[in-house]
Amino acid sequence: MFNKILIANRGEIAVRIIRAARELGVGTVAIYSTADRDALHVHLADEAICVGPARSTESYLNMNNILSAAVASGAQAIHPGFGFLSENSKFARLCEEMNIKFIGPSAKVMDMMGDKINARAEMIKAGVPVTPGSEGEVHTTDEAVKIAEEIGYPIILKASAGGGGKGIRKVNTVEELVPAFEAAQAEAQAAFGNGAMFIERMIFPARHIEVQILGDSHGNVIHLGERDCSLQRNNQKVLEESPSVAIGHTLRNEITSAAVKAAQHVSYENAGTIEFLLDESSGKFYFMEMNTRVQVEHPVTEFVSGVDIVKEQIRVANGNELSVKQEDVTFSGHAIECRINAENPKFNFAPSPGKITNLFLPGGGVGLRVDSAMYSGYTIPPYYDSMIAKVIVHGENRFEALMKMQRALLEFDVEGVTTNVDFQLELISDPHVVAGDYDTSFLGNVFLPEYQKED
Structure with a gap:
C-alpha cells in the first residue's frame, strides 16, 4: 500500500479522503491556498503545503505547484477528489510522467470519456443507448440550425468539454436557437477554454439516473447500484x-x-459514474455522460451497498483488485443526501461567505452522517464553491430515510452565515418529493415558483 498520498483538493472532500487514507494506514499531505490556511483539511492531514494565493487558478488548479508539493513531500499518489483537476487529463498525464500515481482513470480514458462527443461515439460502439444528436463538434450557428432541423425540437446544447452545468441551454424552437447557441458557446469558452458544442434531442422532463461503477487494473468492473439525481436547479x-x-x-x-x-x-x-436520462413515459433510457471521478453524492451509495468507495479508489490505484465481486454486492434500505450550501435561497441563491459564529451538526442514531469541513469560528472564504456540508441518512425504507432527514435538518444549526438548510427541509417535506413523484422539471417548474412566493 502507498505510504503517503497528496490530496489535491479542499473542503469536505479533502477531509473525506484524509479520513479514508488514515483508516488504511496511509499518510496524507494536504495542499491549501492562502485563503485556506485555517481550513479543517489542513489541520487533519499529516502534512500541509501552501500551493498559492486564494484564486483557484493560482493554487488548486496550479499543476506545477501541486506536483512540486507532491515531489517535495514524497507522496506516491495524488487523489484529486471532485472538481478542480479531477477530470483534467493533462494533469493525469503529468502525474504519469513523473511516476506519481493519479488516483483515478488513465489520461487516455479521461480524454475518451471526458469529452462528450468522444464518449457518445464510444457508447454507440459499446451498444449503449444514446439520444439522437450531432455526430461531432458543432462550431457555428448555421451547423446548429441544420442539425436541429434533422433531429427535431426540443433540443439541448452542451459544451463538448463541459461539466457542472456550464455551457448548457435548452432550446424549444428555431427562434431560440441562435441566441442560445451563442450564449452557451461563450460560456463554454470562458469556463473550459473550448467553445466546441454538440446537440442532442432533449429528453425533458426525465429522470436523471446515474450508476456508480468501480473497475480495477485486473479487468474487474462492478456496479454499486443507481442514484436518482433528478432534483436539480x-x-x-x-x-x-x-x-x-x-x-x-x-x-x-x-x-x-x-x-x-x-x-x-x-x-x-x-x-466512475455513468449518467442516464430515463424517459418514464416510454421506459427508455439514454446515455448522457460519464463522470471520471468520485461524485459529490457517493455517500448514498456507500450507505446502501456497504462499500467504501474512497478506500476502493486508493486500493485500486495501488494495484489491488477490487475488494468485492459483483455477486458479493448486496443492497439494503434507502439513502438520501442533501447538499448544504452557504447561500441565500430567498435571494436567487446568492453565496453567503463569512465567519461561522456557532455550529451544531445533527447526530445520534444509526444511519446518519454529516460530511463537512466546517467548525465554529471558521471563516468560509468567498473564492470557492458554496457547498459546506452534506447530510446523508440511511433507513430501512424510504419513509424512514425521509423522516430521518427531516429530523437531521431540523437539528442543523449554523450561525453567522445564511444557508439553504430551511430550503432543503421544505423540499424533503414536499408532498411530491415524499411520494417520489418528481423529475428534472420539478424543482424549477413546480417547487421553486411556490417557494419564492413565500415571505
Missing part, C-alpha cells in the same frame, strides 16, 4: 437518493448492465 444537483423509486427490478438490471458494459468497453479503472 440550473443543471446542478440539489438532493440525491438511492435506490430510485422510478425503477423496477427489470429496468434496474438493464440500466446497471448498460453501465457495466460502458465501463468494460473503455477498460475503466477506479471509481
Whole structure:
C-alpha cells in the first residue's frame, strides 16, 4: 500500500479522503491556498503545503505547484477528489510522467470519456443507448440550425468539454436557437477554454439516473447500484437518493448492465459514474455522460451497498483488485443526501461567505452522517464553491430515510452565515418529493415558483 498520498483538493472532500487514507494506514499531505490556511483539511492531514494565493487558478488548479508539493513531500499518489483537476487529463498525464500515481482513470480514458462527443461515439460502439444528436463538434450557428432541423425540437446544447452545468441551454424552437447557441458557446469558452458544442434531442422532463461503477487494473468492473439525481436547479444537483423509486427490478438490471458494459468497453479503472436520462413515459433510457471521478453524492451509495468507495479508489490505484465481486454486492434500505450550501435561497441563491459564529451538526442514531469541513469560528472564504456540508441518512425504507432527514435538518444549526438548510427541509417535506413523484422539471417548474412566493 502507498505510504503517503497528496490530496489535491479542499473542503469536505479533502477531509473525506484524509479520513479514508488514515483508516488504511496511509499518510496524507494536504495542499491549501492562502485563503485556506485555517481550513479543517489542513489541520487533519499529516502534512500541509501552501500551493498559492486564494484564486483557484493560482493554487488548486496550479499543476506545477501541486506536483512540486507532491515531489517535495514524497507522496506516491495524488487523489484529486471532485472538481478542480479531477477530470483534467493533462494533469493525469503529468502525474504519469513523473511516476506519481493519479488516483483515478488513465489520461487516455479521461480524454475518451471526458469529452462528450468522444464518449457518445464510444457508447454507440459499446451498444449503449444514446439520444439522437450531432455526430461531432458543432462550431457555428448555421451547423446548429441544420442539425436541429434533422433531429427535431426540443433540443439541448452542451459544451463538448463541459461539466457542472456550464455551457448548457435548452432550446424549444428555431427562434431560440441562435441566441442560445451563442450564449452557451461563450460560456463554454470562458469556463473550459473550448467553445466546441454538440446537440442532442432533449429528453425533458426525465429522470436523471446515474450508476456508480468501480473497475480495477485486473479487468474487474462492478456496479454499486443507481442514484436518482433528478432534483436539480440550473443543471446542478440539489438532493440525491438511492435506490430510485422510478425503477423496477427489470429496468434496474438493464440500466446497471448498460453501465457495466460502458465501463468494460473503455477498460475503466477506479471509481466512475455513468449518467442516464430515463424517459418514464416510454421506459427508455439514454446515455448522457460519464463522470471520471468520485461524485459529490457517493455517500448514498456507500450507505446502501456497504462499500467504501474512497478506500476502493486508493486500493485500486495501488494495484489491488477490487475488494468485492459483483455477486458479493448486496443492497439494503434507502439513502438520501442533501447538499448544504452557504447561500441565500430567498435571494436567487446568492453565496453567503463569512465567519461561522456557532455550529451544531445533527447526530445520534444509526444511519446518519454529516460530511463537512466546517467548525465554529471558521471563516468560509468567498473564492470557492458554496457547498459546506452534506447530510446523508440511511433507513430501512424510504419513509424512514425521509423522516430521518427531516429530523437531521431540523437539528442543523449554523450561525453567522445564511444557508439553504430551511430550503432543503421544505423540499424533503414536499408532498411530491415524499411520494417520489418528481423529475428534472420539478424543482424549477413546480417547487421553486411556490417557494419564492413565500415571505
